Amino acid sequence: MNAESIxxxxxxxxxxxxxxSSEWMFPTLETIHVIAIVTVIGAIAMMDMxxxxxxxxxxxxxxxxxxxxxxxxxxxxLAAVTGSLLFxxxxxxxxxxxxxxxxxxxxxxxxxxxxxxxxxxxxxxxSWGAPxxxxxxxxxxxxxxxxxxWMIIPFCGRVIGFTLGVYTPS
Amino acid sequence: MSLGDWxxxxxxxxxxxxxxxxxxxxxxxxxxxxxxxHFYAIPTFQTLHILSIAVLFVSTLMLSLRVLGVNGLDQxxxxxxxxxxxxxxxxxxxxxxSGIVLLISEPVRNMINPIFWxxxxxxxxxxxxxxxxxxxxxxxxxxxxxxxxxxxALRLASVAIIVLWCAVMAGGxxxxxxxx
Numbered sequence: 561m562n563a564e565s566i567x568x569x570x571x572x573x574x575x576x577x578x579x580x581s582s583e584w585m586f587p588t589l590e591t592i593h594v595i596a597i598v599t600v601i602g603a604i605a606m607m608d609m610x611x612x613x614x615x616x617x618x619x620x621x622x623x624x625x626x627x628x629x630x631x632x633x634x635x636x637x638l639a640a641v642t643g644s645l646l647f648x649x650x651x652x653x654x655x656x657x658x659x660x661x662x663x664x665x666x667x668x669x670x671x672x673x674x675x676x677x678x679x680x681x682x683x684x685x686x687s688w689g690a691p692x693x694x695x696x697x698x699x700x701x702x703x704x705x706x707x708x709x710w711m712i713i714p715f716c717g718r719v720i721g722f723t724l725g726v727y728t729p730s
Numbered sequence: 731m732s733l734g735d736w737x738x739x740x741x742x743x744x745x746x747x748x749x750x751x752x753x754x755x756x757x758x759x760x761x762x763x764x765x766x767x768h769f770y771a772i773p774t775f776q777t778l779h780i781l782s783i784a785v786l787f788v789s790t791l792m793l794s795l796r797v798l799g800v801n802g803l804d805q806x807x808x809x810x811x812x813x814x815x816x817x818x819x820x821x822x823x824x825x826x827x828s829g830i831v832l833l834i835s836e837p838v839r840n841m842i843n844p845i846f847w848x849x850x851x852x853x854x855x856x857x858x859x860x861x862x863x864x865x866x867x868x869x870x871x872x873x874x875x876x877x878x879x880x881x882x883a884l885r886l887a888s889v890a891i892i893v894l895w896c897a898v899m900a901g902g903x904x905x906x907x908x909x910x
Contacts, residue, residue, distance in 0.1 A: 583734075591903045595787075595896050598780060602788025616813065619805065627792065627801045714780045718773040 567651035579649035586649060593642040597717075599635035601710045603628040608710075611695055611703030621688040621695065652729035659723055663716035670709040677702045738909045740844035753837035765835040772835050779828040786821035787895050789814040790860070794888035797867060797881075808871040815864055822857070845908045849901030856894040863887050 570576055579585045607628045609615040616624055647654055654660045681702055687693045731739070744750075756762055765771045795801035796810040805813075833840050840846045866884055867874075874881070 587904060587907045591900045594780070594903055595899050598784040598787050598899065599791065601781065602784035602791075605784065606788060606792070618809075623802075623804045627795075631788070631791065631795075711777070711781060715773060715777040718776045718780070719770075722769075722773060 564652070564655075567655045570648050571651040573648070575645070576648040576651065579645060586646065589642045589645050593639055593646060596635045596639035596642060597714065600632055600639055601714065603632040603635065604706060604710055607632075608703040608707040610689075611699050612707070613695060613700070617689075619689060620686075622686050623689075625685070650724070653724055653727075654720070656729050657720055657723060657727045659716045659719040663713055663720065666709050666713050666716065670706060670713070673702055673705050673709070677706075734909045737844050741842060741908065744842045744844065744847075749841045750838075753841040756834060756837035759834065762834050762837065765831070772832070775828050775831045775835070779825060779832060782821045782824040782828060783895075783899060786818050786825060787899075789817040789821065790891060790895060793818075793864075793867075794892055797888040798885055806871070807867065807874045811864065811867055811871055818860065818864075840905060843905055843908045845901060845904045849898060849905065852894065852898045852901055856891070856898050859887070859891055859894060863891055 571580075579589070606615070607624060610619070610621055610624050677699070681696070681698045684696070685699075688695045688699070757766075765775075792801060793810060793814040796803075796805075796807060802810050863884070866887070870881065870884070
């Protein structure tokens with residue numbers, strides 16, 4: 561079974577066809593998706609800007625992480641579920657869309673950056689933000705990369721909506 | 731009458747107003763033509779619009795969670811209010827400017843669209859409500875943590891404000907799906 565037949569099977573599944581043929585399901589899922597990604601991006605940006613020393617200078621990094629991480633994860637789960645359902649309704653069309661593939665690639669990169677950050681960079685996080693301690697350059701670079709990626713990801717998402725008719729599955 | 735029929739009826743009503751003439755005139759503006767003919771222009775402004783609602787929404791959410799006593803308890807409510815308020819209103823400014831650009835990019839599709847006007851009404855309510863909410867929190871912030879119980883109205887308001895902004899975002903998404 562090749563990849564293409566998987567996307568075809570998903571699109572023709574009961575789930576895919578139900579969403580595609582419903583008048584309200586796709587826009588409703590899109591609405592939840594937008595609210596969820598807006599929350600993900602905003603919460604991640606708060607943390608990134610703290611790492612870069614741009615905001616919340618008077619707060620420990622750990623305290624900010626405590627506030628933003630649960631919000632990020634709940635919203636990300638919601639975005640992933642709604643995103644997958646949207647994908648199921650037009651899987652073959654999305655898989656030939658370069659902006660969709662770029663969006664996925666940037667999200668993988670953002671995920672790897674986050675894993676790397678939490679596993680290696682964040683070791684000394686407890687002291688970051690205490691008087692007289694500096695945030696290491698590696699953490700700042702990680703924050704900058706994350707901030708940039710999460711600005712490009714919604715851009716790719718928006719362009720997908722304008723190019724669905726341009727790239728069509730063969 | 732179904733919801734779709736009702737929205738369609740409202741669109742028909744909008745078609746009888748001077749908004750038609752006005753929106754057609756706007757679509758001939760050089761800036762409108764520039765936006766229409768440059769492929770990346772509209773998605774770029776939409777992204778800016780999304781990024782600014784991200785800042786506004788999460789700042790509002792963090793303030794609400796602080797009011798509810800869920801988050802940020804290492805800081806006083808007055809500090810949290812000052813921290814988030816500046817971002818909320820700066821983001822709103824970017825939101826309005828990018829929104830106006832998007833309005834100019836597709837004037838007829840927006841102005842002859844009941845969902846667009848519902849969104850504008852919801853937006854006005856959300857902004858007014860935010861002003862009232864922040865003012866009420868500010869007045870009580872000094873004594874808030876001394877007597878953490880009570881403030882039921884403000885706790886309820888902190889949830890209502892999140893629901894309101896979600897409704898504004900929903901309005902934005904559904905502009906594209908108005909029955910015409």
